[in-house]
């Protein structure tokens with residue numbers, strides 16, 4: 001198998017599994033229990049919190065553990081809107097967010113909030129002037145992702161943080177696709193809230209974190225115990241949290257070298273596909289992108305058929321968000337960038353990772369060229 005869908009999920013790093021096992025086997029105490037057996041689990045959770053904070057460049061008290069990226073996004077959006085309900089009911093976001101943000105915005109709208117989606121340019125970068133215009137006196141939250149999961153296009157998070165700070169509006173950045181991929185302490189870019197997810201960086205599924213900068217207004221979504229400073233009730237997923245911290249520390253330690261290794265591999269893959277397939281293009285090619293992602297347009301065929309044909313050759317690829325698989329609508333991200341429905345429909349995302357080798361990409365380029373030619377010969381699009 002050649003796995004080129006690392007933006008969907010990544011394999012668990014064996015070192016991460018090793019770090020988790022003690023908390024699934026012997027040290028299974030409840031971190032809230034007062035005796036020593038429970039306090040060993042508490043110490044592991046707090047050690048993990050410090051490691052995550054160190055990687056992000058924030059204080060340990062600013063890290064909340066959640067059940068993944070989707071929950072972190074929900075907590076950020078719903079939690080801030082609820083905490084600031086006395087101040088306003090307006091949220092600004094972008095047109096290219098992950099469904100964890102966009103559908104949460106739709107739910108907030110159904111509850112009486114007003115939501116403005118700032119447009120993106122043809123390169124997939126959010127229009128800063130549109131964001132600036134949208135921020136008003138009743139705006140209680142700005143939420144714009146750091147890197148888009150479908151195209152890898154990076155958003156100007158530091159500039160957005162400036163804009164939001166100047167207006168006293170809390171700013172949330174979904175960094176699920178950048179945590180561990182870029183040699184950056186993400187908190188230093190300035191967002192007040194930042195989401196990440198362990199399974200995108202060789203950690204376990206179902207665990208993530210929300211950075212909440214000190215002083216950011218936030219109400220909890222779950223009612224229950226006083227876990228996570230009363231902001232996320234529920235007995236901690238100790239092994240998952242330990243695994244998240246280990247995975248993040250490993251990824252942050254190698255992010256610079258991995259980015260330097262992957263960018264030329266990705267760029268060569270793009271050059272070879274563009275040279276061999278007439279009419280092919282790369283969505284977001286002109287914008288800064290995370291080094292592992294490419295989104296290729298093959299107008300005139302269906303991206304879903306390409307993914308199926310690649311699967312038959314042992315290659316895992318995607319048409320975009322894993323959450324939209326089976327969704328016949330063209331990608332909201334690509335259409336927001338001005339792609340025609342025909343271009344958007346014929347798009348395939350390849351996302352490289354730690355285990356990707358140059359020889360594999362040679363196989364993938366050959367397979368893509370053949371598959372596209374075959375599908376074009378029979379396509380009615």
Ligand code: PLP
Pocket residue numbers: 007008067068069070071073098100145147148149174176177197198199206208322
């Ligand atoms: N945000 C982005 C940008 C994502 O790519 C994903 C996963 O695809 C999520 C949020 C959701 O994360 P999780 O799968 O941990 O719920």
